[in-house]
Amino acid sequence: MEIITGGVTAAKGFLAAGVEAGIKYQNRKDMAMVYSKTPCRAAGVFTTNVVKAAPVLWDKEVVESEWEAQAIVVNSGIANACTGKLGYEYCRETAGAAADALEISPQSVLICSTGVIGMQLPMEKMTEGVRMLAKAIKPGEEAGTDAAKAIMTTDTRNKQVAVKVTIGGKEVTIGGMCKGSGMIHPNMCTMLAFVTTDVNISKKLLQEALSADVQDTFNMVSVDGDTSTNDTLLVLANGQAGNHEITEKGADYDTFVEALHYVNETLAKKIAGDGEGATALFEVKVIHADNKEDAKTLAKSVITSSLTKAALFGHDANWGRILCALGYSGAKFDPEAIELYLESSAGKILIFKDGMAADYSEEEATRILSCSEVTALVDMKMGEAEATAWGCDLTYDYVKINADYRS
8 A cells, every 4th residue: 555645636537626615714715626527436424413414414315325426515614504404405506506517417416514503504605616616626636635625614734645555456546635623523433524536346335345444443533522413424436447346345345445444544533633722642542452342432431531631731641530531431341450551752651550550750751741642552451352542632722712613
């Protein structure tokens, strides 16, 4: 697998654009389009929140049908959630505008929104934005970056990744972009993420690969414990790589799954590291657990602990908070048996063993915790299962950002 620069336009046949439509923000790009020259097999996973935004309902219908998708239209600033039947009709209207501009079917247009819940979209600006996007779409890395910037809300940076692999003797590219900084605690994926690939694969296997992979990638991310109404992860595959269609599991499928996992995990970590107000990416890796589910439960319990996140912000090796979070996770284990390590680019130390604090230096621990990426490694000493979760520290700025988000 070769890691390359770029995002959603890295794969053959994909174009993108980002424009200023004035949906909510001023003087910044706030609408994006991703377009394939040919129809695509589409797969998707969506929020498990009972309150689902109108675009989620629209996209689920497209993905779960036999329709092929060809375009994605995204706006930032307004979520089009809790907007009633009118919100859904606005999705239909947006898809219709894109279909007219691109000369494709409305059923091949996927719609996504992110931003403030409860506001209605300004449809004159939306439809004009769609027309602007259709005129602006182009191939290349610059266009992909424009789109990645246009879907940001409280994000501090755009998030992209791309890789190349060989499948059936053909070069296959997978690229992606995402946005997410707050209201991140997915039970499917997180906020908005879009992956494009030129691989030739059946719709059934594409969906199966995606649904399985989010369990160990986007579903293992948490910033603040809030599951969004708009969470959507879409994958479009246009088949332009020219490989023989992947219709069954085997070496080609495994190669694709490995590349998809790298893209999804990379994007998920970018979201965790860019949590609202965050100063550090926090990784929790649980090893030698009794079973996979317990490993995931334990890792996510620590990553979502507000007290642990606050201690990370203060560069304080308060291991008691980590032990506490492990203890209330619901998983069964022997506290006397586990070992707990902290590590970063500054080093690695053992801080808990045999049911009590290990002999470690607080100064060294502080140096390790002062890095921009920190890992807590928890060895359960029980079995062979493991899991990793990602989050961030909890800072003063998180409260400031969310205290006046609507204004």
